[in-house]
Amino acid sequence: MTWLPNGDLLYTEKEGRLYKFNGLKSIEIKGVPEVYLRGQGGLLDVTVHPQFEKNNFIYISYASKMGGGDGGNTTIARAVIKNNKLEDLEILYKAMPNSKKGQHFGSRFTWDREGHLYFSIGDRGNRDVNPQDIYRDCGKIYRINDDGSIPDDNPFVEIAKGIDTIGIKTAIYSYGNRNPQGMTTHPVTGKIIAHEHGPQGGDEINIIESGKNYGWPVISYGINYSGTTFTDITEKEGMEQPIYYWVPSIAPSGFAIINNPAYKEWNGNFLVGSLKFQYLEMLYMDGNRVIKREKVADKIGRLRNVKIGPDGLIYIAVEGKGIFKIEKK
Template identity: 60%
Template sequence: MKIKLLLFLLTGCFVSCAQVKQNDIEIRPSKSSYAFETVFSNVGIPWGLAWLPDGSMLVGDKNGEITLVTKTNEITISTGFDDLYVRGQGGLLDILPHPNYENNKWIYFAYASNQGEGDGGNTKIVRAQIEENKLIRIEELYKASPNSTKGVHFGSRMVIDKQGYLYFTIGDRGNRDENPQDITRDGGKIYRIKDDGSIPDDNPFVNEAGAKTAIYSYGHRNQQGMDIHPVTQEVWTHEHGPKGGDEINITKKGANYGWPVITYGVNYSGTTITEKTQKEGMEQPLYYWTPSIAPSGMAFVTGDKYPDWKGHLLVGSLKFQYLELLKLKNNQVNERLKIAEDIGRLRTVKMGPDGYVYLGVEGKGIVKIIPN
């Protein structure tokens, strides 16, 4: 009995200590040499950034404006989003062309919408096509409900995997006590739908009475970074904690990520949210930041332009206004490097089709990192 108890305590300490060790990694300046080139500046808060197969770039401003940037021109795209709700963190969010865009011409948009039940707005996912510099064939794929006048925690990021499933995030909309842990409510979730908006038969809660069947995982706070691992094809996200406790997570089907039952953060006032950082049946983050960096935008580095960065993870910091490189080994963070110090509030981090890293920086525009 004593041996079993000792093994249990050692195992528990191992898990706990491994997590603390992860969090204790200090960030240091990168030794890499690089320069910055502003490729587009006519944007206030560049949240959405994507490329079409011809190399032209779509830039979305949170205020609702979309610009198609070609080699020779900057073209305003008329959206027709009459239900756009711009308040606080709400507005035009992510932009994502379909992987088979050359054949189907679909582009996906996430934005805050005032459509539906209640005052205010909530996150909406649509797809549309561009013709004669305007969006046509706009199709609603998902609209979260109910609306709220709170201006926080809309999410929203999107990816499409190799099976054609669209994953997207919706934050808890500032309602932490009801939304994240309740699968009959929207908010505080990662969702998975088919690219036409229909629900996959094997989604985890399709047979649960009253559940939002598009939900793939739950117990999240506000995820503003999302990417697919280039090797494993797993969907990775990061999410804002409160004061402390920003997280990186690997998305698992049907998993509960704990918010607000467990967290490594506290209220902004410094008061306690919960004494618990772990609980059976709830996932631990792959990595967490304390203090918070306010993460926004995320991308795995691919290609050969940045050999020291390849295969590792870039995350923007709104709070400290730098780009962070998290070096990974066996799905663990073992080094943190600070890149682009004092560049400004980073909203978007993307790998461009030319193999370069692009940043969306508030008040500056789209900035390209060029290694020397």
């Protein structure tokens, strides 16, 4: 979910519907491309160009069947909204190859202060092949210009110019990520921060930096869902450590950072939704260190997203129930 400059709320539904809520009613935005609806795949995230008032651009992430092979994979597209319809749709990025697997599509958006668009794509359930291979999509966080072109200072652009390195995915910004479903830009530092699902245990929060390897699946604080292990190490040279991890897993989804003095002692804290335990978790921060955990809203349902609205207040999207605003008493 995201907001237009006039205050209207845009939100997606997995089945392939995009809506605009104007404060009174929800209006469906037509022209959404066909989605690959399988497992966790469908219509995923939506974001608005920082200069929307000038160009009318919005961006969507969704699973699609485009390209070769059976199944689908995560796709990033740009369009303009005219008369409650998407027009001039352009595909900016399509992860390949397609897969029939139904898990780990990602996908979240955020913008940096220079106007680059970041998006996440999960490992698509192929942990031993995708995340550590920069010649392959999936298990990565990507960075592109607003028109889909690749920034010259992306970490693998120069390396990819070599004779022996043709084929490196130059949109990659970080790799070794499992399935990031929460990503935001810190309102004070400007750093890109993301969280990702671990397996059984080992959900992580990471500060995302250019060219860094976040370790999945070589290092992890989690184990297989069956209870067996897939790695014996939690750290390795050349691989980043999370600033925080959850054991047991909470299945994090949605991520926001409070930047509103009206919330008083909450200001600067991280907000993370839990799909598994169905609550909104607040992490009290001291710099990059978590010093306290607190449930802000408990037993509310599977929390899919959390955002700070243009009014500075907290909004949460709960699966099958709706979107709610949270005010501090």
